Amino acid sequence: MSKRRRFLITSFILSLGFMGIQFLTDQNRFWAIGLLGLLTALLFAWSLLGSIGKNMSLLTLVLPTIYTLGVGVFWFLLPANIYDRIPIVIIYGIGIYALCLTANIYSVAAVRTIALLRAARGVGFVLSLFTSFLVFDAIISLRVGLLLLLPLVFAISFPLYLQGFWIVTLETKFSIELFLVSLIATLVTLELATILYFWPVTVVVGSLLLTASFYILLGLGQARLEDRLFPSIVREHLIVGAIIFTFMFFATHWGS
Secondary structure (H helix, E strand, O other): OOHHHHHHHHHHHHHHHHHHHOOOOHHHHHHHHHHHHHHHHHHHHHHOEOOEOOOHHHHHHHHHHHHHHHHHHHHHOOOOOHHHHHHHHHHHHHHHHHHHHHHHHHHHHOOOOOOOHHHHHHHHHHHHHHHHHHHHHHHHHOOOOHHHHHHHHHHHHHHHHHHHHHHHHOOOOOOHHHHHHHHHHHHHHHHHHHHHHHOOOOHHHHHHHHHHHHHHHHHHHHHHHOOOOOHHHHHHHHHHHHHHHHHHHHHOOOOO
């Protein structure tokens, strides 16, 4: 069976899974989303059979899995109307197929040079931002205590950063530099999440700020790993950060 056919089967099965979730109770939906995330990793491993091995190339499974979990949890926040949810299923299916293609390019590029790598990195970057927003939005919506908030943010941020930085190097062996850059970016994200816990922002504004920080840190980290961390790139990312912070400051409802 060709890889493209396996990609189509993967997208179809996972989209059907999302359609089936709406017929479950809220408690069962939570477990179903977790199982769907596991199924995503298994189906992607099957789709990429022969391209990934027992090495760092397994990081290609990170983004699709968290993407499924992010869209699944965001599903809870939508109205119960099926007409509001059908577009989400369609977007999810298209996103899964796009992730299949990009993950395939990453796994092949880890072995040999491939011309589509730059385009795949661009698509992966955008889907990483979209996924981070959905997950951060879901986490903030839970309104949990700080002792639970920080582990949740860490559990999502670290693998996303690790995968996002890995697509720059595409090394099959463990890299201490890759680990440290991912850890530092995650710690900065945790510090921002701690600040937001005490800041009276709405869920959407808080999610946008964490997503913007993810964009800045991921962009700077990738530039660092590519030896392209020029002053102009740093300045551009800092300007974006300043604009987002200013927006958040004026969007905050101060007082009682």
